[in-house]
Amino acid sequence: MHLSRKKLFVPAALAITIAVGGGLAGCSTASPSGSTSSSSASSTTSAAKLPSSFPKSDVPIVDGKILVATGDADKGWSVTVIPTSTTGFADAKAALEKAGFKAEPNPQATPTSTTIYDGPKYTVILSTPGQAVTYAVSPV
Template sequence: MRTNSKLLVPAALVAALSIAALTGCSGGGSGSSSTPAASASQEAAAKSLPSDFPKSDVPLVAGTVIVANGDKNDGWSVTVQPKDKNGFADAKAALEKAGYTAQPGATDSRAVYKNATYTVAVGTPGVAVTYAVTAN
């Protein structure tokens, strides 16, 4: 048993260091080489909004739509990769400008807005902005 446990510790250490090294290479650096690749993959992944999505009633933040599902009966789910890092703040401002009222319980990353026709839950898991839209 000792021989096995001695082998497991170095193997686990190597695995942990490898993961840390990979995370460091792909994380928040300012390397411009990752930006074109990210932009290219975002463009390739662009989706169209469902045909019955209420585009004129529910303003979306400017950017690339990367998820677009749903319909009028069940509601819609849309995720947008914004053009800048202020996507969540821009999304909230656009909804308020369109006449939506913020509901109690908003946080720095989630909020619910309502008007006479729609309820829009907007959130951000990071930079992207996700909308869940339902008809009232």
């Protein structure tokens, strides 16, 4: 049963990743000269907050600006963060491992590929659509 939930959860997490990545691509605004600037877009957006039900003590989130944070204890959560560090994805993986999560074997894994982590209470699908780090968290 645990595997079938992951099979359903992975496409949803990838869809979230693609949607967030596409949303990030639209963060720049064009000037009449044809150059782009993200300062006006980023200065008008505020950081999202983790839902009150998010398991902060069990699932560590990398430091940075939270762009998207949705979900609940019944359906799971999706959180996308722009890390403060340039090694945000590696930092996120290390924090999950330190918290006791185990990465599922993936022979094609790269430093920026999607990784599934199993923990005692939650499964976390960690991915990076560029600079951002996305967590898809579901109860076990």
